[in-house]
Amino acid sequence: MTGLEVRIDEKRFNGKAVLRGLEFNARPGEFLALVGPSGTGKSTLLNLISGLDHNFTGSVSWDGEALYMPGESPSQLGIMFQEPRLMPWLTTLDNVRLVAQSRDASVVLNESQVTARAVELLREVGLADNLNTWPGQLSGGMQRRAALARAFMVSPRLLLLDEPFVSLDMPTGNRLRESLLALCQRQRPLVIYVTHDLREALAVADRVLFLSRPPARVILDYRVELAHPRQLEGPAVAQLQQTLSAQYPDLLSGLIDTSLSTEVDSP
Amino acid sequence: MKSRNWLLRTASLLGLVALWWVAALIADSFVLPSPREVLLSFWSHTQSGELPYHLSATLGRVAVSFLLAMSIGVAIGIFMGRHRRLDIALDGALVLGLNIPALVTIVLCYIWFGLTDVAAVIAVALNKIPTVIVTVREGARAVDKRLLEVAQAYRLTRLHTLRQIYLPQLYPYLMAAARSGLALIWKIVLVVELLGRSNGVGFQLHTYYQFFDITSILAYTLAFAGVVFLIEAALMRPVENRLTRWRQ
Secondary structure: OOOEEEEEEEEEEOOEEEEEEEEEEEOOOOEEEEEOOOOOOHHHHHHHHHOOOOOOEEEEEEOOEEOOOOOOOOOOEEEEOOOOOOOOOOOHHHHHHHOOOEOOHHHOOOHHHHHHHHHHHHHHOOOHHHOOOOHHHOOHHHHHHHHHHHHHHOOOOEEEEEOOOOOOOHHHHHHHHHHHHHHHHHHOOEEEEEEOOHHHHHHHOOEEEEEOOOOEOEEEEEEOOOOOOOOOOOHHHHHHHHHHHHHOOOHHHOOOOOOOOOOOOOO | OHHHHHHHHHHHHHHHHHHHHHHHHHHOOOOOOOHHHHHHHHHHHHHOOHHHHHHHHHHHHHHHHHHHHHHHHHHHHHHHHHOHHHHHHHHHHHHHHHHOOHHHHHHHHHHHHOOOHHHHHHHHHHHHHHHHHHHHHHHHHOOOHHHHHHHHHOOEOHHHHHHHHHHHHHHHHHHHHHHHHHHHHHHHHHHHHHHHOOOOHHHHHHHHHHOOOHHHHHHHHHHHHHHHHHHHHHHHHHHHHHHOHHHO
16 A cells, blocks of 8 residues: 555553554545644654654554664655754755755755755745854744755655644744645645644644553544634634534543544553 | 954963063073074074974874874774773773873884884874773764754765764864874874984984083974964864854
8 A cells, every 4th residue: 555554563662651552544645643642652653653763563664665674764754853953063055955965866966956946945934045044043933944944855755743833933833834734735745743732733634643641542533624724723723623622522631532442541 | 353362362472482581581591591592593403404304204203193093083982982882891991091101102112113103103193092082982972863863864875974964063072182182192202202213303302402402402392382383273273163163
């Protein structure tokens, strides 16, 4: 099958099970949000999918191929960590250009094509005037814009975002989400967007996966039918959030037992 | 701002020379010649070609042993910083290497490898390598793993990871190792020359010592100090400024 197939039997961290029996599939081009209480191992899960951590039982496969060689990440992976993680000694432009130097022959462009593409992406996220600025001189929001441009530099087929716009003020966060959605519209990667904010998930995703408390698994797989563009603070999102909260009152505390699961492993 | 820094540096150096001059006037003895006499002696040694000859012999040894000590020390330092088991295995040898007196390595190298330039350079490098290792190991331990994860996720080649993500984090440590390294190597090269070579500044100092020719000793020291300042101003500081410009 094409797309992503995640079957985590168990992932332990310092002897404690963080994820157990966590399974889901996703098709190319789908936009998934992963929601769950903090400390549920959402970042851990992204590390397993990105191949940064392969110390678990189970499998992650991408286009039918089991991931990955130890220490290898899938090709054309775009990633945004919780922190921007830019190289402080490279200019904004060079930070974006950097990831074009990957091992994958398919992404290799010549020098001027790389620069042109990086400039184009930076313009798109609103950093056209900061190409030669050091990351240390950029604001937090601007650093995240640069990290977003970097993620799209590799023409991602899989895009992993770990609370990418957390702790930004509302207008900045909204602008960045718009940039993200516009870029996704065009390139159609499979997106996994981790957040602890249900409203944010409902505003961006096609599907929302709710995780339980640790050891975490998927307790609800919810398809969002709202039309785009959606407003994070708009009435449609608020109403959907209310409906969900009424229907599954314990959802976000991770205590719910839905028909999807057969055992309750909350204390 | 920059020109004022320069002014301050020059003023402090001139102050030092003035102090020397006053001391020489008061002492009025052949054991403390005045700056003027030293400068004249420096000039005559330079014109005779003797000082440039010995100075270049010393510079050659310094350059070779510096490069040798830096490349070996950096390689071992990175490995020890990255691999815990290797670090533990080599730590004892490192402590020993740090504490063995320079004189012991020098004498042993001359006995084992003969009174040659190879032995001299090895002896100097052996004295320097442990301190390079300690500094670079510190840097390798401090490398930010989160930035290396970026390299891994984006599948950067090993070469690019090394050049654009790993080494930039080591640069401050490499600069520190180079600076302190050069300072130590100057000193040891002179001892090595004094003990077993027939040219170089160390050899000359030994000769003038036997004649109690303090003016010539200070003239050579002056040449030496000049070279050190030149290297600092023309090489070390520009390189450092370039590598750390993103911090300003």
